[in-house]
Amino acid sequence: MRDPEKWLSSWRNLGALTLSRHDLAKEGLTVSAFLPPKSLLKAAQELKQARFSLLDVSVLEAAEGFVVTYHFDSLDGPARLALRVLAPKKKPVAPSLWSIFQGAEWHERESADFYGLIFENNPNPIPLLLPDPEEFTSPPPLRKTTPSSIAKLGLLAQAEVLDPDFGELLGLANSPNAQGGSE
Amino acid sequence: MTGCNLGFINPLSVLENPGTMAGDFYSRNFEKKAVPGRIILNLGPQHPSTHGVLRVLCELDGEYVARCEPVLGYLHRMHEKMGEVKTPWQFLPNLGRIDYLHPLAWNWAFVGAAEKLAGLTVPPRAEWLRLIGCELNRVGSHLLWWGAFVMDLGGFTPILYAFEEREKINDILQIITGSRLTMSNFRFGGVCADGDSRFFRLIQEFIPYLRERLKMYKGLVTDNVILRRRLEGIGPIDVDMCQRYGATGPILRAAGSPRDTRQDYPYGVYDQVDFPIPTGPVNDSFGRYLVRLVEIETSLSIVEQALKAIPEGPIMMEKAPKVTWKLPAGESYMAVEGARGQICVHLVSDGGQTPYRVKLRAPGFSNLSLFAEAAQGTILADAIAILGSLDLVIPEVDR
Numbered sequence: 001m002r003d004p005e006k007w008l009s010s011w012r013n014l015g016a017l018t019l020s021r022h023d024l025a026k027e028g029l030t031v032s033a034f035l036p037p038k039s040l041l042k043a044a045q046e047l048k049q050a051r052f053s054l055l056d057v058s059v060l061e062a063a064e065g066f067v068v069t070y071h072f073d074s075l076d077g078p079a080r081l082a083l084r085v086l087a088p089k090k091k092p093v094a095p096s097l098w099s100i101f102q103g104a105e106w107h108e109r110e111s112a113d114f115y116g117l118i119f120e121n122n123p124n125p126i127p128l129l130l131p132d133p134e135e136f137t138s139p140p141p142l143r144k145t146t147p148s149s150i151a152k153l154g155l156l157a158q159a160e161v162l163d164p165d166f167g168e169l170l171g172l173a174n175s176p177n178a179q180g181g182s183e
Numbered sequence: 184m185t186g187c188n189l190g191f192i193n194p195l196s197v198l199e200n201p202g203t204m205a206g207d208f209y210s211r212n213f214e215k216k217a218v219p220g221r222i223i224l225n226l227g228p229q230h231p232s233t234h235g236v237l238r239v240l241c242e243l244d245g246e247y248v249a250r251c252e253p254v255l256g257y258l259h260r261m262h263e264k265m266g267e268v269k270t271p272w273q274f275l276p277n278l279g280r281i282d283y284l285h286p287l288a289w290n291w292a293f294v295g296a297a298e299k300l301a302g303l304t305v306p307p308r309a310e311w312l313r314l315i316g317c318e319l320n321r322v323g324s325h326l327l328w329w330g331a332f333v334m335d336l337g338g339f340t341p342i343l344y345a346f347e348e349r350e351k352i353n354d355i356l357q358i359i360t361g362s363r364l365t366m367s368n369f370r371f372g373g374v375c376a377d378g379d380s381r382f383f384r385l386i387q388e389f390i391p392y393l394r395e396r397l398k399m400y401k402g403l404v405t406d407n408v409i410l411r412r413r414l415e416g417i418g419p420i421d422v423d424m425c426q427r428y429g430a431t432g433p434i435l436r437a438a439g440s441p442r443d444t445r446q447d448y449p450y451g452v453y454d455q456v457d458f459p460i461p462t463g464p465v466n467d468s469f470g471r472y473l474v475r476l477v478e479i480e481t482s483l484s485i486v487e488q489a490l491k492a493i494p495e496g497p498i499m500m501e502k503a504p505k506v507t508w509k510l511p512a513g514e515s516y517m518a519v520e521g522a523r524g525q526i527c528v529h530l531v532s533d534g535g536q537t538p539y540r541v542k543l544r545a546p547g548f549s550n551l552s553l554f555a556e557a558a559q560g561t562i563l564a565d566a567i568a569i570l571g572s573l574d575l576v577i578p579e580v581d582r
Binding site: 124 | 199207208209251252255256259261264265296298302365422424425427428429430435440442447450503512513514515516517518525527529531532533534537540543544549552556581582
């Protein structure tokens with residue numbers, strides 16, 4: 001199942017906050033979505049059944065919180081896509097995908113090292129690339145002093161905002177007829 | 184005391200503080216789940232068969248690996264932070280230092296991500312030069328893996344042959360990159376130097392030479408009964424395990440899945456060359472060995488096609504980015520087929536002087552993460568064979 005439109009409708013049913021269409025040649029992705037954290041495991045389970053594998057977990061710190069991006073690739077052909085979760089600054093927690101993709105353990109431990117994020121249900125949440133906590137007491141190295149907003153980073157430039165509260169939080173116009181990046 | 188930690192015993196500290204466990208944070212964490220009576224053995228971080236400074240904690244039941252856990256970070260240099268505090272031009276030489284065996288693929292991943300984001304078009308001659316460099320570099324990487332892998336298994340001679348071939352490749356690549364190890368000839372919008380007549384003549388001579396040598400390799404190593412017994416049936420890794428751990432490259436292809444970024448997400452001029460994707464007849468260590476040897480031949484045939492197709496013309500785009508260049512706001516994701524699998528760069532910019540986020544996805548990182556499961560229940564010597572068959576480059580794993 002590599003049809004991007006099918007994934008968009010599947011994520012819509014899972015309560016996606018935003019949906020985006022991308023240009024694979026220009027951006028390297030087909031589709032992406034911001035999901036509420038509670039829907040992430042369900043979406044990942046569906047991707048696993050459709051023979052997708054987890055490429056990486058890429059975190060960045062924005063003004064609104066930590067954007068955790070999970071990149072997936074298909075074992076049957078080109079169909080790279082991304083799921084995103086926003087972990088708030090006050091409670092920097094994201095769900096662990098370890099129970100579905102065991103490779104997620106290391107990606108999550110690396111992100112925890114760099115950002116101080118907590119991945120719930122990671123089976124071995126100790127430092128991976130940085131030294132042990134007794135030795136390394138500095139703040140997480142990739143934290144920003146003046147983070148940019150998600151709107152300024154252009155992460156959701158062509159997104160369809162489904163959740164008005166989320167759109168307001170990120171300062172995005174809630175336009176139901178927003179166009180995908182298919183030009 | 185549940186186990187003795189052979190790698191970290193400090194007799195004095197144990198004598199002075201009876202009852203305290205030897206070891207560090209990671210071995211103490213590993214020992215928590217240890218079964219009494221089993222030995223905990225530290226492989227590395229300086230063990231020769233761990234290729235640099237990988238450390239693997241093993242819980243041994245006799246000679247069998249009951250449980251193991253790689254400990255990373257001994258070569259961690261925080262390239263991702265350097266990507267955020269340096270301008271794209273300043274960060275560019277770092278890419279040759281992430282994976283020292285296939286530096287040009289990392290060059291391509293970062294430069295490609297920036298070019299995608301900024302919408303730059305690279306002149307055709309530069310694209311072909313990138314392809315030739317990248318493929319020759321892949322051959323060099325596979326050759327060194329081949330020599331080191333056979334050395335892991337106890338055969339010393341082949342690595343000397345592999346280095347002879349590798350030196351010839353370095354002679355060729357030195358003409359266009361200026362260096363022999365941490366190569367970096369990619370520029371935003373092209374490459375830095377054109378190939379001269381000597382460059383093309385040396386490649387023309389090298390291709391038939393290596394094809395002859397590959398025949399000797401087959402007789403000397405591939406058909407060797409000792410090697411076969413060390414590899415056949417050892418460490419099967421199927422598509423399911425690759426999917427769960429995100430393994431790519433020769434490991435996934437040996438498992439039987441014909442996935443190759445060069446054909447799935449064609450970049451540069453890879454859509455203009457024709458080549459088969461080798462998949463393994465078997466998914467054990469020997470299968471992974473065979474896939475890499477076939478890939479050497481595949482790369483040679485790609486270079487041959489490139490030599491016929493390369494046009495004359497400029498090697499840098501007009502109005503190429505200057506040192507003060509700023510990336511436009513937005514994100515891009517670029518994947519490149521490295522010698523070890525899918526190299527990905529996730530680049531996010533807010534339009535400032537330096538990139539906002541540079542996420543480097545190293546294929547070796549995901550490939551190594553399956554080792555604990557693949558090695559469980561094998562004899563220690565076989566675990567080393569599995570480790571070698573994963574083709575690890577630790578600076579890339581640790582970044």
